[in-house]
Amino acid sequence: MPSRLPPVPTPPSLTGSAGxxxxxxxxxxxxxxxxxxxxxxxxxxxxxxxxxxxxxMAETLTGKRITQGTLGNSPHKFVWYNLQPDEFSAAVKGKxxxxxxxxxxxxxxxxxxGYVLVFGECGGKILFHKLAxxxxxxxxxxxxxxxxxxxxxxxxxxxAMELYEKGKELERQYIKGMRTTPTEPGFTTAYLSNxxxxxxxxxxxxxxxxxxxxxxxxxxGNAIAQDIMFKAKLHPRQPLDALQKxxxxxxxxxxxxTLQEAIRLxxxxxELDLYGSPGKYVRLMDKNAxxxxxxxxxxxxxxxxxxxxxxxxxxxxxxxx
Ligand SMILES: [Zn+2]
Numbered sequence: 001m002p003s004r005l006p007p008v009p010t011p012p013s014l015t016g017s018a019g020x021x022x023x024x025x026x027x028x029x030x031x032x033x034x035x036x037x038x039x040x041x042x043x044x045x046x047x048x049x050x051x052x053x054x055x056x057m058a059e060t061l062t063g064k065r066i067t068q069g070t071l072g073n074s075p076h077k078f079v080w081y082n083l084q085p086d087e088f089s090a091a092v093k094g095k096x097x098x099x100x101x102x103x104x105x106x107x108x109x110x111x112x113x114g115y116v117l118v119f120g121e122c123g124g125k126i127l128f129h130k131l132a133x134x135x136x137x138x139x140x141x142x143x144x145x146x147x148x149x150x151x152x153x154x155x156x157x158x159x160a161m162e163l164y165e166k167g168k169e170l171e172r173q174y175i176k177g178m179r180t181t182p183t184e185p186g187f188t189t190a191y192l193s194n195x196x197x198x199x200x201x202x203x204x205x206x207x208x209x210x211x212x213x214x215x216x217x218x219x220x221g222n223a224i225a226q227d228i229m230f231k232a233k234l235h236p237r238q239p240l241d242a243l244q245k246x247x248x249x250x251x252x253x254x255x256x257x258t259l260q261e262a263i264r265l266x267x268x269x270x271e272l273d274l275y276g277s278p279g280k281y282v283r284l285m286d287k288n289a290x291x292x293x294x295x296x297x298x299x300x301x302x303x304x305x306x307x308x309x310x311x312x313x314x315x316x317x318x319x320x321x
Contacts, residue, residue, distance in 0.1 A: 047104070
C-alpha cells in the first residue's frame with residue numbers, strides 16, 4: 001500500500017462550526033443549503049460521541065473478519081480519502097478488526113494485521129448493521145464482515161476516512177502533535193493554566209477561543225463548549241488574562257464534569273451512536289434555550305454569533321469579569 005500523505009484540502013481550523021470551515025473556502029456563498037444546515041445544528045462529533053462510538057465498536061466489532069470493504073458509493077466533495085477505492089478494498093479484505101479507540105476528534109480502528117482505519121473530524125452517521133442488507137443506500141465507506149454484519153459511515157458535512165499502515169496514522173496532520181485531551185490524566189488544572197498562557201500568546205484570548213479554536217483542547221467543539229461556559233459561569237468573550245486561579249479551577253471542573261456526564265449518557269441527543277440511537281445528553285445551552293429562563297437565575301437565555309458559531313449564554317450568570 002502506498003504511504004503517501006493524504007490529499008486533504010486542509011482547512012485552517014477544523015475546530016469551529018461547519019459554517020466556519022466552509023467559509024474558509026468561500027463556499028457558503030455558493031452553497032446556501034449548507035449554510036442553512038450548518039447554522040441549524042452542530043453536525044460534528046465531539047469527545048462524548050467519539051468515546052461512545054469507540055466503546056461500542058470495541059464491544060461489537062472486535063474480532064470480526066472483513067470480507068469486503070468499499071469507499072463511497074455516493075460522491076461527496078468533503079470526504080477525505082487517502083486511497084483509491086480499489087487500493088482500499090484490496091488492503092482491508094481478510095483483515096480482522098481490533099479494539100477501536102479514540103483520541104480528541106479521531107477514531108482509530110485497528111485492522112490486523114498491519115493497518116489502522118481512521119475516522120476524523122467527522123459528523124454524520126457511523127452505523128453497525130446486523131445484516132449487510134440493512135446498509136443505507138448512500139454511504140462513504142462500508143465494511144462487510146464474515147458473520148453477515150456490516151459497518152457504514154456517511155458523513156453529513158465532511159470528514160476523513162483514511163487507511164494507514166499501522167504507525168503511519170501518527171504522522172497525519174492533526175494527529176501528530178495533538179495536545180493533551182481532556183479525557184487524559186495530564187489534563188490537570190495546572191495544565192489548563194499553562195495552556196491559557198500559550199493560548200493568549202497565540203492570539204486565542206477569550207474563553208470560547210481556548211475551548212474551540214486552534215486545536216488547543218482537542219475534541220471540544222461549539223456544542224459542548226456552551227454548557228462548559230455556563231457551568232463555569234464565564235462569558236464566551238471573557239478575556240483569559242482576567243481569570244483568577246479560582247476561575248481556572250472552576251473552568252477545569254466544568255470541562256471535566258460536562259464531558260463525564262455527556263460520555264456517561266452516550267453523547268448528545270442530536271447525534272446517533274453506532275446502533276443508530278440518539279445519545280441522552282441534552283444540552284442546557286443550545287438554540288432551544290434561547291428566550292427561556294436560565295435554570296439557575298431565571299434570566300432569559302441569549303444567543304450571539306461569535307468565533308464561527310452561535311453562543312448561548314445567560315447574561316446574568318455569565319457576566320464579563
Ligand atoms: Zn442565569
